[in-house]
Amino acid sequence: MSTSARAPELPVEEHPIAPYIRIERMPHIWCPTCGIGTIVKCFATALEQTHVDLNKVAIVSGIGCAGRVAGYMKLDGFHTTHGRPIPFATGLKLSRPELLVVVFSGDGDLVGIGGNHFIHAARRNMDLLVILVNNFIYGMTGGQNAPTTPLTAKTSTMPYGNFERPFNLPHLAASCGATYVARWTSLHVRRLTNSLKEAIQRKGFRFIEAIAPCSTLYARLNKLGTGLNLMQFYHDNAEVRHGADTRELDIGFQDRIICGKFVDQERPTFIEMMDAHYRRMLGDKYVPMPPQGGFLTDRAAPQPEAGAAAEPVAARSQA
């Protein structure tokens, strides 16, 4: 068929999440059937539907496949060191409390090398939204064993199968004090998006585990087919059980994956605890960090046009 005759009439439609993405950086580096792109799309949709002022959102990633997200989203984006996005994000949040600070990174980054930061940020109830992409393996470096690799699954450094017990991440986050804990797979587009929307509107340490297929390494090393087969597996084996006891959320090799929202509670954040305590101890003499940060200057910071007309959700986090 001839397309040339019709070409001028073809509508040129922008990709729906183009305003949230650095389109000039596309194509991305992720493999075909990788789940990260889907999770990014869910997050962009959640930002759109919550009318967050995008000028007040910072996104921080570590190293790894999911670590590239901070570089693809059209936000103030920080691609930091391996395992350190949570403490980096902590510095951003405490120094400019009006920001909505999102950590978007992988399982190896956040709970392997960065595990200590993860538990302490949850303990402090640091006001961060942490989106963890769990693909059960170190993807960027070629398929090594992760702290999330299910028992018996093969990885390049456990060629005869993994014999280390993996983390149960929702339980880890919940037991350290996270205020919002959910788990979905990249098949659960609508539910994951809804969870992200909810989490954006909560405060404190919010944790969402998003399970994603890695066809290049995890599926290949374990002869599980392609990403599509893994999506089919999620479809057949994911079980939605809101409010499930987080002790029962372990993930076995090719076993059922319990998804849902497990924790949604209010607890004063680090900044709220600090402010309330200093007010109690020091009274009127207490001077909190201004919402715009401890910036010292002769001239006022330039005021770019406000993003969305809607009330910035991030500002709410100021007690």
Add this chain to the structure above:
Amino acid sequence: MKADPAGVLTGAHYLDGDFACGEGALAAGCRFVAGYPITPSTEVVERIARRFPYIGGTFIQMEDELASMAAIVGAAWTGTKSMTVTSGPGFSLMMENIGLAAMMETPCVVVNVQRAGPSTGLPTMVGQADMMQARWGSHGDYEIIAVCPQSPQEAFDLTIDAFNLAEIYRVPVLVMMDECVGHMTEKVVIPPADQIEVVPRQLTAAPPERFQPYRVDGRLVPEFARAGDGYRFHTTGLTHDERGYPVMSAECQEKCVRRLVEKIRSQAEQIVRFEEEQTEQAEVVVVSYGITARVARLGIELARQQGVRVGVLRLIVVWPFPERRIRELSRTVKAFVVPEINYGQIVLEVERCAAGRAAAIPVPHGGGAVHDPEAICEAIVRAAR
């Protein structure tokens, strides 16, 4: 601009070097500090933790030094001046994100109150053996600036200078104190706020649509935008182009990293600072820094009493190193004597710059105590013969 009076404790005080350093940070406008306890540096953050709630600053005790360093780099990107404080073992852990700060061109200050190492070493006792680590500690090629106070007064003054240098050159600046200076109490005069010069973060005037975080237009230091001002920029520890986007190529590496190095090397003459005394007629020049510069004074006096013409070159900024001055002096002196509380670090730089024209004689000390001034005197007298 002048210092914000809120952070300035004007008056004459008796403070130890650690407290004086903390006051220097507050006067410089530092409003975010993250740290992890470690002897002999902890008093700096203890001081700041007491003072911050009154002046709008936030201190957080992080879970380790990896996190402390990462947090201050994050904080700096909001435009807030930030600092962390540590000693040897923590300094080793900070190297990872000192490299990130250098790569992202993040202004921030790291204080290392040096104790004797290696490893846990002598936690409560003096050392100066982190000088090369300060210069080369993180992997890859980059440049930093390091200052070295010899007294509590200088701990105050040089901490302010460190913040100012960090702003001007957009590098991490290291305050390389030592346990003796950190724990020595002396008079510290804090001037009124309107007599303290501080360099504020210079924000770009470009609108967001035209801003590129690493575009330099012939300058050596790029313009800055803060997170949350609508610029929606990207920065990364990967080799990057002017947009801050990763580019995996030797060409981009050359452009990106060469400038990180050149912005300090080509302006080293403006950054270098030292104090000089009686070097014109000298046959021997003692090069020293920190507490050892003060201990050396007695050794120098003793040598002068024996008729040796001794000059003094005290390093205030240690990195970049005063290469030109050492080169000049090497043409007129017989030898440099370099006492330092390590087994020979800065002496290597002196030797490199002297290039065989004059001897560079180390006076090593393993740490745990300062030098015996007699030993320094002996080295001077031997060098003069």
